[in-house]
Amino acid sequence: MYALFTQVIALMRVIMRSRSEQAYLELFSFIKQLAPNLQPVRIHCDFERATINALRRTFPSSDIVGCLWHFGVCVGRNAVKKQLSQLASDNDLIHTFIRCICGAPLLPATLIEEGVEEIWTEVVASGWGETLEPLFSYFRREWLPRIQELSVFSHPERTNNCSESDNRCLANFIPQNHPNVWTLIAGMVQLEHISWSDKLTLQRGKDVQFVGRWKTVANDKRKVRLSELLNHDQITPGRFLHEASWVNQGALNHGMKLDTKNDSDSDSD
Template sequence: MLENANYIYLDGTFSVVPELYFQLYTIHVTYLNHILPAVYVLLPGKYLVAYLFFKLSYRCVCIFLGKKQCLYKEMLQEIKNLAPNFDPPNVMIDFECGSMKAIRNLFPTSNLYGCFFHLCQNIYRSATRFGLKTLYGENESFAQQIRCLPALAFLSITNVIPTFDEIKAQFPVEGEPVLTYFEENYIGVKSRLSRPRKIPKFDILLWNVNTNTLQGQHRTNNVVEGWNNRFSSLMNCSHPNFWKFLKGLKKEQSFVDAQIIQADAGARQARRREQTRRETRILNLLNGPTTTNFEKVMALAQNISLKS
């Protein structure tokens, strides 16, 4: 399942792990239009992984704490040792630089996508950090201008920077710290003397979702966030002891195995009605020939939430 997946989704969760550990890092994969967990990794620190393996089922592997320290690259290498043909064509991840670098080094031909949900969260957190949370919540016009920044991700890559310049020209003064944050990290600051923009921390190719949206692919790893929430409910406490955690993980894997059987039988994962409606609105806006890119972004911003 892991070796044959066209898309994989990486994410971590924290409160469900036993006290000795830092986070549970999971790799979910596409399987017959379902997204299911294939690997569970217990990390004792943000950059540490383990070398002891426990087989949860013939489909999934759990990796536990060992004594050797290594980075994300070594974690992925150990997984690759277990699944030699593991070479994912497409990888969805949050904007964590260490894991991104590891994926690029180990899987240089993979297409790497930043999760759109995390992009929105990062922008909202920057607004909060600059003291704009109240203004964002009370002034819809201001909030729409802020949401225009992640909405740029829906445009074709060649249209992102010209449209950003249009947004910047009329952006509210109060929001300039957020605008600067976005430009530095996701666009690249314009150099003087007509030189090219500086390279941003996160390339436009990473966070652009135009192709995935038009092709009906996922823009986020929210399905993994949903799994995190479900597993947290299964644990029903923060930082359970190791044996309770292991028992819960085995129980969860039994549920996943049942989902695999359903997928093999032709079952499909249904989207919520509101999600389907929003997707239709977004596609209508992207395919509409009569509006400018700036107008598209303003309209797309109405279909985006930065907080959920």
């Protein structure tokens, strides 16, 4: 994906029959053959281990960063597995504690563990330690070893939702699931035509569709303000999670199959 002002343009689409690490490695190696000087500073992707391993082997100097939205969804789904979804829906305090975990990537990598453990101290003090211990253990086991790729603290993009949105746009032009190759190509042609029209519109200095929702702008301002307070030691990492994790509430609710009620980055970045 290529960012042009506030718009994102797909430079390549790949049809894959396998999602193994070897398959991704062959794909990324082919891209390197097409663009031998390609050395991306930062690569956004979801947390699929096969993808990340192949990216690290192909672009060893690039910063591999995960997706805030996908992380929140993962935590929400794990909460469902641990039978916490209904409890979180009925109990605002439980929902807040789980939401704070979902805000962990917003912290610098060096403060993620401290921030989550500060929340855990609050959980124990509130009397909900036994109930939430499995979820916090899941975070410590699965995510603490990956804090470098988890943190989006200093990155202008927090999610890879631009590529997800592009996939949804393509799906709108394809009238069926599992289309044949001709139907797929026809959908790509239609989407390419719209992308080219958008490019011409941008070159004329005009806006294409919308630049961003007001919620996205508000979330950005909130995160900047909280980051400044954190950098000046005016709030603790745990307090930062309480205040900043609203940004990812939509992802959590999506993962827990709850109605989204507040601000989130669900369709931003």
